[in-house]
Amino acid sequence: MARIKIEIPAKIIASVTIPVRITDLNYGNHVGNDALVSIIHEARVQWLTSNGLSELNIGGCGMIMGDLAVEYLGESFYADVLTVKLAAGEIGRASFELLYAMSTTRDGKEISIARARTGMVCYNYEIKKVALMPEGFKKLLEA
Numbered sequence: 001m002a003r004i005k006i007e008i009p010a011k012i013i014a015s016v017t018i019p020v021r022i023t024d025l026n027y028g029n030h031v032g033n034d035a036l037v038s039i040i041h042e043a044r045v046q047w048l049t050s051n052g053l054s055e056l057n058i059g060g061c062g063m064i065m066g067d068l069a070v071e072y073l074g075e076s077f078y079a080d081v082l083t084v085k086l087a088a089g090e091i092g093r094a095s096f097e098l099l100y101a102m103s104t105t106r107d108g109k110e111i112s113i114a115r116a117r118t119g120m121v122c123y124n125y126e127i128k129k130v131a132l133m134p135e136g137f138k139k140l141l142e143a
Contacts, residue, residue: 059134
């Protein structure tokens with residue numbers, strides 16, 4: 001089976017920290033895949049909020065997720081504080097990629113937990129159609 005490999009660009013557009021909650025753990029006593037996707041979502045929303053935006057308004061339209069890929073690299077446990085670094089990938093006229101590198105520091109060592117990629121589509125929720133990317137948002141991705 002070929003594994004997904006996600007490359008994170010050197011240019012990071014944001015970094016947020018998110019503590020692992022007890023409710024993020026699964027029966028294996030580590031962060032479950034569903035919780036990891038929620039952590040990715042939280043990181044994206046924190047980045048948008050820090051720029052005065054939201055998933056429903058990125059400067060004239062919203063965004064909707066078109067696809068998601070996750071590369072699991074290590075386990076994360078209760079009380080870990082995850083550092084999630086965000087980077088922009090491909091940018092199109094109406095879509096873009098966000099890339100996420102998740103790690104934690106344990107016993108003085110940085111441990112890679114996962115890398116992820118979300119394919120985001122600019123979307124007009126009122127008319128339920130794809131929209132062109134607002135120029136200001138494109139500049140934010142390219143900053």
